[in-house]
Amino acid sequence: MPCDFATIAKPQIKYMLNPSINYALADVISAPQPKQDPAALLPEDPFTGYFNDFAEAPVAEPLIKSRSASRWLRDIHSMVSQNAYLFQQTMNGKSGPAVFANNRDMYMLSSYDYLGLLGHPYIENASINAIKKYSTGTGGARMLAGTNQLHRQLEKKIADFKGKEAAIVFSSGYMANLAAISTLVQKTDRVIADELVHRSLIDALHMSHIEFEKFRHNDVAHLEQLLQKPNDAKKTFIIIEGIYSMEGDICPLPEIVALKKKYGAFIILDEAHSIGVLGATGRGVDEHFGVSPDDVEVYTSALSKAIPGGGGFIATSKQAVIFMQHAASSFVFSSAMSPANAGASLAGIEMIEQEGPERIAKVFENARYLKTHLNRLGFGTGQTQSPIIPVIVGDREKTLKLSAKLYELGFLANPVIFPAVPPGGDRLRLCVTAAQSKLMLDEVIFAFDVAKQYI
Numbered sequence: 001m002p003c004d005f006a007t008i009a010k011p012q013i014k015y016m017l018n019p020s021i022n023y024a025l026a027d028v029i030s031a032p033q034p035k036q037d038p039a040a041l042l043p044e045d046p047f048t049g050y051f052n053d054f055a056e057a058p059v060a061e062p063l064i065k066s067r068s069a070s071r072w073l074r075d076i077h078s079m080v081s082q083n084a085y086l087f088q089q090t091m092n093g094k095s096g097p098a099v100f101a102n103n104r105d106m107y108m109l110s111s112y113d114y115l116g117l118l119g120h121p122y123i124e125n126a127s128i129n130a131i132k133k134y135s136t137g138t139g140g141a142r143m144l145a146g147t148n149q150l151h152r153q154l155e156k157k158i159a160d161f162k163g164k165e166a167a168i169v170f171s172s173g174y175m176a177n178l179a180a181i182s183t184l185v186q187k188t189d190r191v192i193a194d195e196l197v198h199r200s201l202i203d204a205l206h207m208s209h210i211e212f213e214k215f216r217h218n219d220v221a222h223l224e225q226l227l228q229k230p231n232d233a234k235k236t237f238i239i240i241e242g243i244y245s246m247e248g249d250i251c252p253l254p255e256i257v258a259l260k261k262k263y264g265a266f267i268i269l270d271e272a273h274s275i276g277v278l279g280a281t282g283r284g285v286d287e288h289f290g291v292s293p294d295d296v297e298v299y300t301s302a303l304s305k306a307i308p309g310g311g312g313f314i315a316t317s318k319q320a321v322i323f324m325q326h327a328a329s330s331f332v333f334s335s336a337m338s339p340a341n342a343g344a345s346l347a348g349i350e351m352i353e354q355e356g357p358e359r360i361a362k363v364f365e366n367a368r369y370l371k372t373h374l375n376r377l378g379f380g381t382g383q384t385q386s387p388i389i390p391v392i393v394g395d396r397e398k399t400l401k402l403s404a405k406l407y408e409l410g411f412l413a414n415p416v417i418f419p420a421v422p423p424g425g426d427r428l429r430l431c432v433t434a435a436q437s438k439l440m441l442d443e444v445i446f447a448f449d450v451a452k453q454y455i
Helices: 010-016 025-030 067-081 123-133 149-160 173-184 200-209 220-228 251-264 285-289 316-326 339-376 395-409 439-455
Strands: 098-101 104-108 165-170 190-194 213-215 236-241 267-268 298-302 310-318 388-392 429-433
Touching: 010 316, 098 200, 104 285, 104 439, 149 165, 149 339, 165 316, 173 200, 173 267, 173 298, 173 310, 173 316, 190 200, 213 220, 220 251, 220 388, 236 251, 251 267, 251 285, 310 316, 339 388, 339 439, 395 429, 395 439
Parallel strands: 190 213, 190 236, 236 267, 267 298
Antiparallel strands: 098 104, 165 310, 298 310, 388 429
């Protein structure tokens, strides 16, 4: 008889698992099952039952009527009706390697907290003290009345950390990328971007009405083919990322820098997932490869991943920062970064300076361990070279089912499906952190071993 999957609760796995024993599924089936609310084993419905009123997907109302809206309503209705909508799940406390959600303890497998700094008392105290001194808001945009001392300190710290003349901070990484593209790139310029750069960069190019070409992911030969094409552009920009968020692989920065120099181009490098993670001291992909920061004209990044704050930055030349302070709409016309986020981000970088090497070594040790055992179980993990581990299933329904089964077992592992990835690239995206213990990773491996039998 097949196991009733809904009866398997994560605490049962936690106390059963011994990494020296190769448990079979029968061990789980025969073990005494704790009493648990069955509803807690299903994903939370963030739409408060809205889709339950429809036997089929609702028709898009006139306000949003479009092919896109109709497709989303169909997809959401399908996922909710199958208890497979794993997005927008609510945490009832701090995030970290373990969370409390839907009235039970769960393990978090999709947090960007790569260095395990979420909840660090030094960072939390810095954020609390920032609120006490500067209050909860700034009272304005940076251009007017919204600049405080923390912004200045943070910008200097970022510039020094990235080896650039100056830096400018924004309320999010999205806003930072919008500012970089809209102010530094002109319609008369040529832009060549890796096909997998973040949506914020693509949106910024579209919103700025800048035409661009894409080169095949991490394919420097294809990039050179595009650079060789005759053009009358005033400048050429190459847009890349340090670590790619869906694949977990690293850009070939030395080869791209060589092409940049050969063809007189400029590089815009998004370090959202690589700052704090790559390099001996966490300074990013340039340190990882031994490339001089002078060879990358513009760094952008979020401040909400390895650095556990909120906001984003651009690190570049002093003159470029002065220009953006006056010409970047997301700086001039948007509220300033909150004091709490500025304080947390500043303290986060300080902790990376103090504890970075040890935490970086731990997260890569954890990533190698988890990847090795997922591969042993038959799961494909692509070309990852980082703490981002894509578990590539290749089928939308199987991906959603795998995520739902893991949820039942007490593990939050976000699915990534079309249109976030191309059709056939459906996956779970796992994020390994330095805060995860070996025991927890063994439980993750065991859960995948159990769940794979149900897809």
